[in-house]
Amino acid sequence: MRNQHSGFVIGSAIRRPWAAYALAFFIITCAAAIPSSRVLAGPAPDEGKWIVVVEPGNSLSFSILHGPKGAERAVGHIGMAGWGPKWAWAGIGSKDKPKGPFVVSAPFTVNKAAGQVIAVQLDVAAKGTRSVVFRYDLTADKDVPLTLLAAVIGFDKSLAGEFTATGDGKETSLILPLTRGQINATSHATYKLIGVGEVAVDLDPAVDVGIDGDARMILAQGEFKAGHKSVAVTLTFGADVALVTSPTAMANYEKPLAGPDWYQFQPTNDLSPSVIGMENWLEKPAGKRGGVRMVGDHFQSEDGTPIKFWGTNLAYGSSCAPEKKIADFTAARFAKYGVNAVRLHKFTYPKQGNGIGDSNDSTKFDPAGLDRLDYFSSQLKNNGVYFGWSHTYGFQVRPGDRSRLLAYDEVMAYKGGSTYAFINFAPDVQDLMIESVVNLLKHKNPYTGLTYAEEPALNFIELQNEDDIFFYTSDGALKASPTYRKQFMGRFAQWLKAKYASEEGLKKAWREALKGNESLADGNIALQLNPWFFGEDHLPQTRGGEHQRLVDTALFLHAVQDQYYGRYVKAIRDAGYKGPINGSPWQAPSGLPHYLNLKSDYAAGYIDRHNYFGGKLSDTMLAKPGSGDFSSGLQQVIDRPFGLSEWIHVYPSLYSAEGPDIIAIYGMGLQGWDASYEFQSGARAHAFADIAGNLPYGVWDADTPTQIGQYPLLARMIYRGDVKESPVISVRRVSDADLSEGKFSFSDKVTQHGDIKSFAGTVPPEALAAGRCVVEFTPAPAPSTFPDMAKYRQGDAIVSSTGQLKWDAAKRYFTLDAQSAKALVGFDSGNEVVLGNVRIRSESPYVSILLTATDPKASLATGKTALLSAIARTCNTGFTVFGPEDKITNNGTSPILMEPVKATFTIAGRHIKAVNLLDHDGRQTGKTLTTKDGAFTIDGALDKTPYYEVVFE
Numbered sequence: 001m002r003n004q005h006s007g008f009v010i011g012s013a014i015r016r017p018w019a020a021y022a023l024a025f026f027i028i029t030c031a032a033a034i035p036s037s038r039v040l041a042g043p044a045p046d047e048g049k050w051i052v053v054v055e056p057g058n059s060l061s062f063s064i065l066h067g068p069k070g071a072e073r074a075v076g077h078i079g080m081a082g083w084g085p086k087w088a089w090a091g092i093g094s095k096d097k098p099k100g101p102f103v104v105s106a107p108f109t110v111n112k113a114a115g116q117v118i119a120v121q122l123d124v125a126a127k128g129t130r131s132v133v134f135r136y137d138l139t140a141d142k143d144v145p146l147t148l149l150a151a152v153i154g155f156d157k158s159l160a161g162e163f164t165a166t167g168d169g170k171e172t173s174l175i176l177p178l179t180r181g182q183i184n185a186t187s188h189a190t191y192k193l194i195g196v197g198e199v200a201v202d203l204d205p206a207v208d209v210g211i212d213g214d215a216r217m218i219l220a221q222g223e224f225k226a227g228h229k230s231v232a233v234t235l236t237f238g239a240d241v242a243l244v245t246s247p248t249a250m251a252n253y254e255k256p257l258a259g260p261d262w263y264q265f266q267p268t269n270d271l272s273p274s275v276i277g278m279e280n281w282l283e284k285p286a287g288k289r290g291g292v293r294m295v296g297d298h299f300q301s302e303d304g305t306p307i308k309f310w311g312t313n314l315a316y317g318s319s320c321a322p323e324k325k326i327a328d329f330t331a332a333r334f335a336k337y338g339v340n341a342v343r344l345h346k347f348t349y350p351k352q353g354n355g356i357g358d359s360n361d362s363t364k365f366d367p368a369g370l371d372r373l374d375y376f377s378s379q380l381k382n383n384g385v386y387f388g389w390s391h392t393y394g395f396q397v398r399p400g401d402r403s404r405l406l407a408y409d410e411v412m413a414y415k416g417g418s419t420y421a422f423i424n425f426a427p428d429v430q431d432l433m434i435e436s437v438v439n440l441l442k443h444k445n446p447y448t449g450l451t452y453a454e455e456p457a458l459n460f461i462e463l464q465n466e467d468d469i470f471f472y473t474s475d476g477a478l479k480a481s482p483t484y485r486k487q488f489m490g491r492f493a494q495w496l497k498a499k500y501a502s503e504e505g506l507k508k509a510w511r512e513a514l515k516g517n518e519s520l521a522d523g524n525i526a527l528q529l530n531p532w533f534f535g536e537d538h539l540p541q542t543r544g545g546e547h548q549r550l551v552d553t554a555l556f557l558h559a560v561q562d563q564y565y566g567r568y569v570k571a572i573r574d575a576g577y578k579g580p581i582n583g584s585p586w587q588a589p590s591g592l593p594h595y596l597n598l599k600s601d602y603a604a605g606y607i608d609r610h611n612y613f614g615g616k617l618s619d620t621m622l623a624k625p626g627s628g629d630f631s632s633g634l635q636q637v638i639d640r641p642f643g644l645s646e647w648i649h650v651y652p653s654l655y656s657a658e659g660p661d662i663i664a665i666y667g668m669g670l671q672g673w674d675a676s677y678e679f680q681s682g683a684r685a686h687a688f689a690d691i692a693g694n695l696p697y698g699v700w701d702a703d704t705p706t707q708i709g710q711y712p713l714l715a716r717m718i719y720r721g722d723v724k725e726s727p728v729i730s731v732r733r734v735s736d737a738d739l740s741e742g743k744f745s746f747s748d749k750v751t752q753h754g755d756i757k758s759f760a761g762t763v764p765p766e767a768l769a770a771g772r773c774v775v776e777f778t779p780a781p782a783p784s785t786f787p788d789m790a791k792y793r794q795g796d797a798i799v800s801s802t803g804q805l806k807w808d809a810a811k812r813y814f815t816l817d818a819q820s821a822k823a824l825v826g827f828d829s830g831n832e833v834v835l836g837n838v839r840i841r842s843e844s845p846y847v848s849i850l851l852t853a854t855d856p857k858a859s860l861a862t863g864k865t866a867l868l869s870a871i872a873r874t875c876n877t878g879f880t881v882f883g884p885e886d887k888i889t890n891n892g893t894s895p896i897l898m899e900p901v902k903a904t905f906t907i908a909g910r911h912i913k914a915v916n917l918l919d920h921d922g923r924q925t926g927k928t929l930t931t932k933d934g935a936f937t938i939d940g941a942l943d944k945t946p947y948y949e950v951v952f953e
Helices: 019-026 247-253 316-320 324-336 367-382 399-404 408-415 427-442 473-479 482-500 503-513 544-574 592-604 628-635 658-670 708-720 736-741 765-769
Strands: 008-010 013-015 049-055 058-067 073-083 102-111 116-127 131-140 144-155 161-167 170-176 180-193 197-212 214-224 227-237 241-244 254-256 292-295 298-301 309-315 341-345 386-390 458-462 607-610 642-646 675-678 728-735 748-753 756-761 772-778 797-799 805-808 813-817 821-826 832-835 838-842 847-853 865-871 874-877 880-882 887-890 893-898 902-907 912-918 924-929 935-939 947-952
Touching: 049 247, 058 102, 058 116, 102 144, 116 144, 116 241, 131 144, 131 214, 131 241, 144 197, 144 227, 161 197, 170 180, 214 227, 241 247, 247 254, 309 316, 309 386, 309 642, 309 708, 316 341, 316 367, 324 367, 341 675, 367 386, 399 427, 408 482, 427 544, 473 482, 482 503, 482 544, 503 544, 544 592, 544 736, 592 607, 592 736, 592 772, 607 628, 628 642, 628 658, 628 756, 628 765, 628 772, 658 675, 658 708, 658 765, 658 805, 658 813, 658 821, 658 847, 708 821, 708 847, 708 865, 728 736, 756 765, 813 832, 821 832, 821 838, 838 847, 847 902, 912 935, 924 935
Parallel strands: 049 241, 309 341, 309 675, 341 386, 386 458, 607 642, 642 675, 728 772
Antiparallel strands: 008 013, 049 058, 058 073, 073 144, 102 116, 116 131, 131 227, 144 214, 161 170, 161 180, 180 197, 197 214, 197 227, 254 880, 292 298, 748 756, 797 805, 805 813, 813 821, 821 847, 832 838, 838 902, 847 865, 865 947, 874 893, 880 887, 902 935, 912 924, 912 947
């Protein structure tokens, strides 16, 4: 689920609302000074002029630039951030564009209905040649409760140096980049930035400064009393500074991304036979060889034929159950582009919520919506496209469910009927969701004559989307319902009694950690549901009774989740469905909660995960092998299939073309993954999206030329098995004893910022570029094995254990050299790469070049033709950015523009008869390129296409 979240800002990072649970624990509020730590090297002398420029999208936020004239870059920022009570995000911004003196206003609204608003006025002016003064005037007519309102100053996290502050009459020094803490009554601070220079900060009057990555000059905290307050923040630079605030001057920093040689992407949505089309590759109907089965670490059809799924997502009833004309086109479109499976996501909401569910009874379905789902499912099947059910995100109870729930009113009060997180504690709510799925499985599709339980094209059922009992949302969900909380504490007491037999046994195990007023008889033993306490950052530091209490709590939660999943799986099997099942694609914090949650998913079926990458213009995974969404492969279990059912380079990442390449070549190929579903496509009457993306909710779109536009070549590689699967090079073994003690022979680190997650630890993520790294659950303790990365390194590059792949982190590119496919992906302009008998010399800064044999059983040595795609960056027409910080100032309109790729190819040992230019639908244009001695050059500025067909004698 991507699009129902609202973010809140911590420093300069955007987080999800659930992060407040963890944040509240981690924020350091002590007034004591932070221990001093000195930087030995001072900053280099200032070179070039400093510039402070207001950001186009928010006049309360300014970029701090530095560098030689004409080459200034953003090194820092100053803006505002604020939270209402209990860290509830309360955004503040201004669109004012004053032409004269820079004075802007904005309301900081905590509760508008209650009149809890602080009027903020910002006055910015230059002072002398080296200083800029930011004066914040705050006014409120009544007392306003809040957590924090602050002016926020931060510098690029890549800059080393020292931060010194004078507060409470003493000086505190910190190493940059900053972490967390607080310095009270601060009047002066200095940033000493190595290689950049110094920036002094003077505060009048002195205020407390909170440290959380950036420095927060606290303007109000706890409560802002009715009245007025003014704080001046003066920045003084080590050289002259220019203040840029006028619209005319700001225009100098706004620039279009596309050059004059970029060409328009203009497909005609023609699904007739084409050179790139893959409709003949997909066996029809889907499930022709029988239903899909999970066998060991892979999927196969009932007749034993192995199968992999290269797919995409559709979300809500509008796309999962579209009108019939749209259904026909969408199913045929997927077949053309090589999509052999689609994940139907969150389609069981009531019809008022864009689902096909009944409005009154959560276990029933709207007849019209169900008919559209039936028809679409049949058309997918007829086109050779499998479909899976991610039926629910935040299961919604409805009025007719009242009599079946322990406390209906409490459920409705929690999130208006959404049971996200809450469902993990409520067996009666679980029963409703299980029954709804069983009812759908028993429903006979009139267009196929089969029930969904009998349907061989139904290739998976996901028990619940992005939810598990070990996530940060659990604590708040259970606290929201006194009735369910009491019931759950009773279950905890029963579990403890079963383990320890008596009160005395529990006291012996927990010792001082069992509080004097807690007892099994009273069923009042409190549960710690914040998973951080069980995780690698906390649990290893605990001892004695505290450690045992936390471990027992985690094991109890695991048992509860297993019981839930076990009942769910049994009901699905009893309904007749024999295909793959996965528990949930979500995960938990590092250490014990992670492996307990992974084992629950292991018991339910195959392992599936979600991960995203990017969100900024220049984000790329190529500088760090094994990073980004690819790092999810570290959760692969040795004897289970593995899938990534939501992933994408989040818009506006301009280097998004690398995403499908890495997932297809390294994930589905080298790592042997079994399923991929990019998030997300749409059921629409045209093949591609009109624009490349849009903020805030159009940031996940697979229907663009950099994504599904590359699928016809990548799908060929996957289905033909061009990329060899690696042998296992590392096994982290987790035994029952490890879980029962909460101790492991290795370390893991899960870092999560909303949907974007990264994984690291004893097994480095770059090992995924070398070979398969898996987890194994064992009954008895067994030693783990770790990769010897020296075996796979060639300088800065990692060569895969199969020898086909090479990932150069320093130069930020990778190559594939297989018999039937070649690839050059990344930043390798001006160099020639040799891939067997193929030489490629790119003249473009960034490329995704794929070359593959056209036919199912051909190689580049034997096939009559080969397909070539050459894609770089894309953007919308009129797309402009605020250059110093690469921020969008105008997202633009259709059509999508494509950056041209220029490259020369030499293919030895084969006589090239012709290189045909294909149009944007992959059809012949009648145009060809000049070839000589097995060599040819493509130039997108002239060819105006990403697709070519190479014809051999």
